[in-house]
Amino acid sequence: MIPHPDVFFLPAAGGEQRLCLFHAPEGAPQSKVLYLHPFAEEMNKSRRMAALACRALANAGHAVLQIDLRGCGDSSADFSDASWTDWQADVRLAMNELDARVPEAPLWLWGLRAGGLLTASDWGRPVNHLFWQPMLSGKLALQQFLRLKLASEMAGGASKGLMEQMKTELAAGRAVEVAGYRLGSALASGLEAAQLTPTGSPGRVEWLELSTREEAALTPVSEQSIQRWRDAGWIVRAQIVQGVGFWATSEIELAPALIAKTVKALS
Structure with missing residues (x-):
């Protein structure tokens, strides 16, 4: 054992x-x-x-x-x-x-x-x-994660333009809050660039x-x-x-x- x-x-x-x-x-x-x-x-x-x-x-x-x-x-x-x-x-x-x-x-x-x-x-x-x-694809993984916030906001009708807003915040070096996690721009950009390719x-x-x-x-x-x-x-x-x-x-x-x-x- x-x-x-x-x-x-x-x-x-x-x-x-x-x-x-x-x-x-x-x-x-x-x-x-x-x-x-x-x-x-x-x-x-x-x-x-x-x-x-x-x-x-x-x-x-x-x-x-x-x-x-x-x-x-x-x-x-x-x-x-x-x-x-x-x-x-x-x-x-x-x-x-x-x-x-x-x-x-x-x-x-x-x-x-x-x-x-x-x-x-x-x-x-x-x-x-x-x-x-x-x-x-890390790009797809990031999109799926950001969509969690879209889903939570949809009931209140506040999801319009939210995806672009989050991407803009991340591109500017600012963190965004998603499903209880504060995602920083450095992690988001690294994940987005990742690919499951042989090396x-x-x-x-x-x-x-x-x-x-x-x-x-x-x-x-x-x-x-x-x-x-x-x-x-x-x-x-x-x-x-x-x-x-x-x-x-x-x-x-x-x-x-x-x-x-x-x-x-x-x-």
Whole structure:
């Protein structure tokens, strides 16, 4: 039985710290996995699923590290203070911590939703990717997030012109309030520019999407993105898994089949 994770604060630049959870397997790890959470409230809705998946992977022999990015969860700073480059620096910080704890093992970067966009960079080293319902475009991710404010204002008839107003505020370097989160311009611009495109030395990609339909297929947009990864030399295996989109449900939901498929994919 895998023990409780090691919960600790990882020192970061400027005297800050990042909350981390390390799930150690019994024996020599088959791989080391870094989990990168989704954006804003999707992170909180996904915590239970992420925790269960981390434990399942550790039970299957994988070392897993979770990190709360700058301004998120119990890490230092406010959400409005964070930038995309801050989050990229956190990824490097977490990779270094994993290297120190697990020197000899292949590295997987596991991104859920917008977390996948964060993994798709050239890290100057071999990595594999585990994508859970990846967002293909940061521009689309930002628009979807800003639409949350539109939806909340629509009932009062105050949504007209609001999207352009928010974009103008962000372009001017000012933060905007959306669904209880104060989004800064540096994070918004970095997210908007992000793309789920292959970079660095080719490795493996496990691409898992959820659907509540029994005979669902990948969307043409996903298929096109996967083909770009394959054309760049990556070995990509894509699967549709039965389950609900837990990151967006009103109540905390689980997708057990996704965890089982993930363990099988990495093992």
